[in-house]
Amino acid sequence: MNRKPEHTDSEYTFKLFRLDPEKAQEPCYDTYRIGFPRGTTVLEALLHIQETEDDSIAFRFSCRSAVCGSCGMLVNGAPVLACRTQLSSLIGDQVLVEPLPNMEVIRDFIVDTAPFWKSYRMVEPWLHSNGDPVPEKERLQSPRAVRKLEPYINCVLCACCYGACPVIGFDEEYIGPAAIAKLFRFMRDSRDRRGTAFLERVNRRAGVWNCRTIFRCIDACPKDIRPTDTIEALRREMVLYRFKKFFRLVR
Amino acid sequence: VGISNTSSLKYNPGLMNSLELPGMIEISEMIVAGALVREESRGSHWRTDFPTRDDQRWLKHTMARYAPEGPQFSYTEVEITDYEPKARTY
Numbered sequence: 001m002n003r004k005p006e007h008t009d010s011e012y013t014f015k016l017f018r019l020d021p022e023k024a025q026e027p028c029y030d031t032y033r034i035g036f037p038r039g040t041t042v043l044e045a046l047l048h049i050q051e052t053e054d055d056s057i058a059f060r061f062s063c064r065s066a067v068c069g070s071c072g073m074l075v076n077g078a079p080v081l082a083c084r085t086q087l088s089s090l091i092g093d094q095v096l097v098e099p100l101p102n103m104e105v106i107r108d109f110i111v112d113t114a115p116f117w118k119s120y121r122m123v124e125p126w127l128h129s130n131g132d133p134v135p136e137k138e139r140l141q142s143p144r145a146v147r148k149l150e151p152y153i154n155c156v157l158c159a160c161c162y163g164a165c166p167v168i169g170f171d172e173e174y175i176g177p178a179a180i181a182k183l184f185r186f187m188r189d190s191r192d193r194r195g196t197a198f199l200e201r202v203n204r205r206a207g208v209w210n211c212r213t214i215f216r217c218i219d220a221c222p223k224d225i226r227p228t229d230t231i232e233a234l235r236r237e238m239v240l241y242r243f244k245k246f247f248r249l250v251r
Numbered sequence: 252v253g254i255s256n257t258s259s260l261k262y263n264p265g266l267m268n269s270l271e272l273p274g275m276i277e278i279s280e281m282i283v284a285g286a287l288v289r290e291e292s293r294g295s296h297w298r299t300d301f302p303t304r305d306d307q308r309w310l311k312h313t314m315a316r317y318a319p320e321g322p323q324f325s326y327t328e329v330e331i332t333d334y335e336p337k338a339r340t341y
Contacts, residue, residue: 022259055265056258107262 009035012087014049016057017098019105027105030054036087042075042097043082059109066222069156072163073109074098079160079220100163102172116159119175122201123183130193145190152185152230154223161227164220166212173206177217177227180208184230187237196241196250199234208234281322285313288324294339304338 011033019027032049043061050057059082062068066084073082076096087095103111127139161177168174183202186192202208208231217227244250258265291305292298311326329336 020259020261022261050264055268056263058262058264107259110262 009037010088010093011035012045012093012095014045015094015096016046016049016108018057018108019099020056020107021105030057038088040087041083042073042080042085042087042095043071045087045095046082046097058107067156069158072100072158072160074100074163079164081158081160081222084222100159102163102165102168103159111163113159115172116157116162116176116178119162119179120157120182122175123179123186124194125179125182125186127186127189128192128194128198130195132193139191141190148188149185151225152181152188155181155185155225156223158222160220160222161217161225164216166214166216167210171206171210174210175202175207177211177231180211180234181225181227181230184234187234196237199238199241202234203238208238277317281315284322285315285324289313306336310336 012035014030014032014034016030016032017027018030032053034045034049036045036048041064043064046057046059047061059073060070061083062070064083066081069081071082072079074080074097075082075085076090076094077098079100082097097109099105099109099111103113103115106112155178157178159178162168165174165176168176180202183198186194187196187198211228211231213228213232215228218225218229221227241250260266286296286298289296289309290298290301291309292302293304293309310329312329314325314327316323316325
């Protein structure tokens with residue numbers, strides 16, 4: 001019988017961003033050289049380092065399977081979920097781990113996601129029935145109508161796109177990709193009655209108009225959502241809405 | 252687990268693990284003890300010494316209670332509504 005060769009560990013050099021704002025003003029980097037078997041994820045490596053080298057390394061995680069969206073961080077400069085990034089997928093043996101940008105560091109890889117959630121709330125990410133009678137059971141939807149929403153429902157709110165967006169870096173009021181993609185998801189929902197007028201909410205510079213179509217959010221999304229497309233789509237809809245309003249085609 | 256004394260209280264993983272560990276050990280003991288009593292296989296509860304499901308004896312919920320001498324078990328009826336239980340064959 002053919003046998004696969006024995007698994008041998010590959011060695012990696014981990015460079016970990018360390019900052020405890022209560023103890024230091026400036027971050028420093030801790031370095032470890034450790035071997036891991038093929039298939040090891042960045043999260044598993046961090047847990048191992050936390051267990052065997054330094055128990056003070058702080059990071060968020062929960063599900064280990066890319067559904068909870070807790071472990072967004074920068075690995076070799078790219079915003080990723082640590083749990084779905086295998087060491088073997090990185091180029092070379094250097095593993096630089098840092099917190100997501102655009103948010104304040106609470107400690108090590110843990111950032112304050114409050115501005116991300118503030119943006120998210122702004123688009124009222126729940127079903128607006130606007131007086132539709134409450135059905136006895138669920139509000140039914142055709143499979144075709146569901147398919148339109150499916151890519152956007154997959155969002156796990158990891159804030160990788162929020163950390164990747166260069167606009168948020170210079171305009172912290174900017175609502176960011178995830179919130180707009182979520183608004184788009186509800187605007188396209190056959191059960192939602194919020195109507196086009198709701199778009200006024202994001203019809204401002206810090207709303208949809210400050211996006212510079214740099215597409216970093218599309219690169220960053222671990223669920224292959226394309227937030228830039230939704231921003232463009234809502235802009236088009238808004239312009240069309242204005243025209244219709246001008247010609248008294250809508251109220 | 253341990254707590255490094257150079258670390259602040261904010262998001263201190265060593266401290267968090269230390270606080271969680273005693274509870275985890277107790278819960279683990281409860282799960283293992285409950286599984287040993289349940290002499291069958293059902294879903295993810297899978298025993299090589301009892302490889303088949305036994306609805307006659309074990310179609311019931313295990314209820315565990317804390318006692319200083321170890322977990323205490325009792326059982327309650329399963330309320331079956333629209334879906335009859337059947338074997339997972341995938």
